[in-house]
Amino acid sequence: MAFQLVLPDSKSVSQAPSPLAYAVDRTFFYAAAAGALAIILLVIYILWEIGGQALPAIGRSGASVLVNTQWDVQNSSFGILPQIWGTLYSSLMALLIGGFIGVSIAIFLTQDFLPHSLATVFRTLIEMLAAIPSVVFGLWGIFVVIPFVRPAADWLHDAAGFIPFFSTSLSGPGMLPAVIVLSIMILPTVAAISQDAIGLVPYKIKEAAYGLGATRWEAILKVILPTASGGISSALVLGFGRALGETMALAMLIGNANQISLSLFSPATTLAALLASNFPEAGAIERQALMYAALVLLAITLVVNVAGTLILLWTSRKMAKA
């Protein structure tokens, strides 16, 4: 890059960048490219490490792990069906509750139910919820949620124990407190992304609905939510993804019992909770099985997150065209 322009007049101070500037420029470029590559390599390395460590376990038991219900270290029988069940069940329930509340709050904050300044305060409160660490929610769940729901749970079990959801009594940690805390934890995610999605609905569409004589709720339910449905679905999918990977609060609240039950009051377990409670003390063989469990968790969340990201990309492209 020794190119120099030779000029007849020399009043100008213009000159080519110094060799040093060129060297810096090139180094800078490679450093930046290395940074971008680092992200790609990191993901590959993560898959390779976890996959590699899980390989012996995969070779030993193959897909049978996915249907085996025993986690028995003595007999080297490692099944994770209860964990998969618990992960999906708790996350789905949390999605039902947290998703409903989250979308409701998004409507509440965007459709002029509150004066602007109050809406800002409320939004900040919900955002603060997202900042509370998982372990703190766990602690709160143990000392506030469990004592609080226990009387109601006992009453439901006595009065309606024939319904599978209430078929056991709540003796402390269990699915219900876990689901409640999990719902609270995904609520801010759902609320934030849904607010963005609703914010993207052009004002003229809302105007058109009012112009046709729709009431506020008719406009919300029949025009605004359907228009924002793509963004709201991705909010729900990403909230679900968050719930699937949540570890500590669940490990503290779900009871870590290796069983499959529909009952909201019985203790259960999840993949992340299994990792959290067994990994530190595991021997070599068990650790390989845990790596396999980690791989399954990775696969589930990957599918869900990629789906959520794609929906978000796809709908924002569609909205940009509209």
Place this chain on the structure above:
Amino acid sequence: MAFEASPATPAMAIPSGSDGKPPSLGYNSFEPRALWNLILTLGLWAVAALGATPLLSVLYMLIVKGGARLNGELFTELPPAGFEMGGGIGNAIQGTLVTVAIASLISIPIALFAAIYLAELRPLSRISSVARFLAKVLTGFPSILAGVFVYAAVVLLMGSYSALAGGVALAVLMLPTITLTAEGAMHMVPQRMKDAAIGMGCTNTQVVWSVTLPTALPSIVTGIILAVARVAGESAPLLFTALFSNYWLRNITEPTASLSILIYNFSSMPFDNQIELAWAASLVLVMIVLGFNILSRFIGRPQV
């Protein structure tokens, strides 16, 4: 009643005038659609109130239970053993600060370089689109898997749990968030400002260094602080990387305590003293995390 408004068939509500009676334009609160409106609005207020209660309850508990132990001893003493009374969480605070600092040192430079590449140098290249997509996927990555990965990649390699391994695990979580927020911040710098620099004959480095970065700095710093705040509260990635320790940290190749793991461990202990300390540690942790959040709001957005 001049006419019945029916939400299902709004066309019918248009007064035709042919029946000779003028339409009534007053409110009618017993009309089904008005009633529905009221019910839905009340329901929404109830749900919103329900959504806000947990935060208030958590804050209340933190202040009442955690505040009770908020004294000097808390910050200077080591955690008590089983039946011991008193004690503090000094080494856990130290451990959290150290692991977060290690994570920041590792992830911030890499993330900023990556963001510059994605936003400025080769925004449309294949590497950029793949990296951007993977970063987005990584942000939804369960944090415990960062722990599993670092266990395999660092702990097994070094032969022991360590503060360093904990820092690396947190760095894995910070990297994609900072990259994406910094990229977004650089995108917000108006193209015409960058054009001005290019038009004067700036090299790529000079454009980034003297125009893009300074202009985007407030947003970038905000993103970094939020990422730091988030990992400061993380516990799952530390469980089997930094592990725990009952002593002060002297060397980053040793295991270390951290606030989050201390809360986890103490929450299941049958001793009131430990439970109280868990609440106090929660209060300190939340103050750190919220403090960072508030700080990020003060730094605010760029003035472009």
Place this chain on the structure above:
Amino acid sequence: MTNASVLEKPTATAGAAIDCNIDKIYYGKFLAVRDSNIAIEKGKITGFIGPSGCGKSTVLRSLNRMNDLIKGFKLEGNVHFHGQEIYDKGVDPVVVRRHIGMVFQQPNPFSMSIFDNVAFGLKLNRFKGDVEERVQHALTRAALWDEVKDKLKASGLSLSGGQQQRLCIARAVATQPSVLLMDEPCSALDPIATRRVEELMLELKNDYTIALVTHNMQQARRVADITAFFSVDISQGGRTGHLVEVGPTDQIFDAPQEKLTKQYIGGEFS
């Protein structure tokens, strides 16, 4: 060459700072400009006029390789700057842009102080002399000094639109590049600010070579020594811009040789 050029170059290329022979410019598959040959003469103001979308900006931005940033941009032909082909393989566009400065349609000061904005190019070119004096000189030439001399530390963004544009001009002239490209520099300005910028151009002409894109025919008439008229050609399907006629400003306005030019000047299409 083609129908486009009734171009007798009286001064030939001897007095030309930039000699541009464009055969074709593509944006991807889209042929934006064809057959446009102009010499930007030293010490003169060359005005580019023509209907919107005829490729004035495209041609102007090709003169300092600003278009290299646009994906799919391709130029066939050549552009000589003091006899050197700027699209040659070994040429660094960064160096080209340091010699051929640019003022954009929208004022685009950096978010730094007024002083730093003007000193930016000096630092970039490792200027060793008296920076403060240069900054004052440039601001004076841009007719901005009196308005900002007491607040050189204030942000460039705190100025009004017209002041911002003059700041951008000061920034561009501080390094005294040999050519200044100006793309509708007055389109965001009110009439008074426009007048000041026009006076400035006339004054700068003594030391600089200027190429000016303008939508305002009166402006071209007032300031340009040479005027180039571009038009769009929709006969071949696409909308391709090309040079119709170039010559001394008086001639273009009073005695155009081409029918298209006559129609445009006469306001028959715009």
